[in-house]
Amino acid sequence: MSVIPSPNPFIHNFLPREDEPPHERALREQEEARAKAVSDAIDEQIRQDKVAFKKYQKAIKLLLLGQSESGKSTTIKNFQLKYAYKEWVQERGSWKTVIHLNLIRSVTTVLEIMDSVMKEQQDRPRPQQRSLSPSRSFQRAAATATFSSSEETGNLDEPSQDVVYDFSDKHKVLQLRLQPLSRVQRDLEKYLGSAALEPDQVPTTDNITFPGSEGGIPRRNAEFSVSVNSSWKARLLGKEDSKKSADKKHAQGLHDATEILYRCGPDIKQLWTDDVVQQVLTETEAQLKHSSGFFMDDVDRIVARDYEPSDQDVVKARLRTVGVQEYHLSIPGSTGHHDWILYDVGGSRASRTIWGSYFDNINSIIFLAPTSCFDQRLAEDSKVNRLEDSLVIWKHICGSKLLENIQLILFLNKIDLLKEKLESGVRFDKHIVNYGKHPNDLPSVTAFLKHQFKTILRNSKIQRVFYCYLTSAADTKAMATTLATIYDGVIRNALDRAQFL
Numbered sequence: 001m002s003v004i005p006s007p008n009p010f011i012h013n014f015l016p017r018e019d020e021p022p023h024e025r026a027l028r029e030q031e032e033a034r035a036k037a038v039s040d041a042i043d044e045q046i047r048q049d050k051v052a053f054k055k056y057q058k059a060i061k062l063l064l065l066g067q068s069e070s071g072k073s074t075t076i077k078n079f080q081l082k083y084a085y086k087e088w089v090q091e092r093g094s095w096k097t098v099i100h101l102n103l104i105r106s107v108t109t110v111l112e113i114m115d116s117v118m119k120e121q122q123d124r125p126r127p128q129q130r131s132l133s134p135s136r137s138f139q140r141a142a143a144t145a146t147f148s149s150s151e152e153t154g155n156l157d158e159p160s161q162d163v164v165y166d167f168s169d170k171h172k173v174l175q176l177r178l179q180p181l182s183r184v185q186r187d188l189e190k191y192l193g194s195a196a197l198e199p200d201q202v203p204t205t206d207n208i209t210f211p212g213s214e215g216g217i218p219r220r221n222a223e224f225s226v227s228v229n230s231s232w233k234a235r236l237l238g239k240e241d242s243k244k245s246a247d248k249k250h251a252q253g254l255h256d257a258t259e260i261l262y263r264c265g266p267d268i269k270q271l272w273t274d275d276v277v278q279q280v281l282t283e284t285e286a287q288l289k290h291s292s293g294f295f296m297d298d299v300d301r302i303v304a305r306d307y308e309p310s311d312q313d314v315v316k317a318r319l320r321t322v323g324v325q326e327y328h329l330s331i332p333g334s335t336g337h338h339d340w341i342l343y344d345v346g347g348s349r350a351s352r353t354i355w356g357s358y359f360d361n362i363n364s365i366i367f368l369a370p371t372s373c374f375d376q377r378l379a380e381d382s383k384v385n386r387l388e389d390s391l392v393i394w395k396h397i398c399g400s401k402l403l404e405n406i407q408l409i410l411f412l413n414k415i416d417l418l419k420e421k422l423e424s425g426v427r428f429d430k431h432i433v434n435y436g437k438h439p440n441d442l443p444s445v446t447a448f449l450k451h452q453f454k455t456i457l458r459n460s461k462i463q464r465v466f467y468c469y470l471t472s473a474a475d476t477k478a479m480a481t482t483l484a485t486i487y488d489g490v491i492r493n494a495l496d497r498a499q500f501l
């Protein structure tokens, strides 16, 4: 018995009635057109998503890692400066607020140190006992001023030579006249958000360990957000709705900050060029000049009402990275343009928990180890030497199973500051015990550091080439050359990997 296929019995429900009245027909056609428009929009979205996904998959993905203040964001700035200058110029102005905050922070640090020493001096029994033993607030100021740590140098806890500083009413007047800056500092910090605070100023989570050396991929922490560009930049560039009353208030606040800073300019300069203040800073070994975001030598220029940051100012400016910042660049090369995605993460201990979630889909890692911090402790944990911390992170990265096929590039950074420090007489062997009796000069110290990092890579059981560069990320010319050098290597590695997969 054969079965004759019958037409779908429900088809009539969907076909227009033969006797459909004209107004119903018009309504139906309208509804169909609307449904088609929605369907077309969904198809277009899917098409665009596919294109974006393909582009994302083809893009070269580079992750920058390293402890806080190692120079990750500064390296990204160098990438932008070299390969995305148009966008760089568009965003340059937004850094003015950060640079103002950096300058005010330095002023606050100097004032805190001066105030602490003044009080110390007042309280001291005279003239028999005149030794300088710093107070708590003085030590706090010292920490922000990139002091040598007390445990390592002994310069804070031990009474120093008898010193009496020749403070006068002039210093007290300066203190009073610069007081308005503390309010400006608070306002700017509020405006820039948590990025404006350093790791020792934000609450930390206990028991944080570096993720990813074994086990699975850690989950992304809801506390952290990914953004293509940070919100403070958008706000400062006026990309957000400027009609909002909060934004208007902020704009007024920023204008007031510029005005107050302008009026305080001559006093800031007087404070910074004062002989007694300089003597205090020298003898308490406050390495303010070497600290991040140091702009005290440029006061005249920066406090000017019409100040516009230069390229170099932006590279020098310091703003902590919170969460993950994603940068998309289209970089020309010998084989055409390549899309690059650079991931900049925060380097403080609390921020490191997020790193592992970026390990699974990247091509290369640039690891930044700041070399000049051999005599400093972590802001988050004063028991840990910063150089040792870098070696520990490097060991985790080299040994991570998740990173087995990822190219590692090491930047031994802040070489300019290391050179200055060694030349000023700070002894490397005093802080790094296994340095032995080698000379206290740049070639010997960098050779030692290279050897340390290379040995860790070799011992990690994962076979890799040791790519290592001595860098000074604040030197944009030298960095342009380094970036050009690593550029081809990163692309070649990405293409090889794509073929292999």
Ligand SMILES: Nc1nc2c(ncn2[C@@H]2O[C@H](COP(=O)(O)OP(=O)(O)OP(=O)(O)O)[C@@H](O)[C@H]2O)c(=O)[nH]1
Residues within 6 Å of the ligand: 066, 067, 068, 069, 070, 071, 072, 073, 074, 075, 291, 292, 293, 294, 315, 316, 317, 318, 319, 320, 321, 322, 345, 346, 347, 348, 413, 414, 415, 416, 417, 471, 472, 473, 474, 475
């Ligand atoms: N002199 C000098 N300064 C540098 C160098 N590299 C970075 N800096 C400065 O050091 C400060 C900190 O650099 P960042 O790039 O913000 O450090 P980071 O690794 O991104 O820090 P987090 O965002 O906290 O993880 C900035 O003020 C930089 O200008 C360098 O090689 N030499």
Ligand SMILES: [Mg+2]
Residues within 6 Å of the ligand: 072, 073, 074, 319, 320, 321, 344, 345, 346, 347
């Ligand atoms: Mg950063």
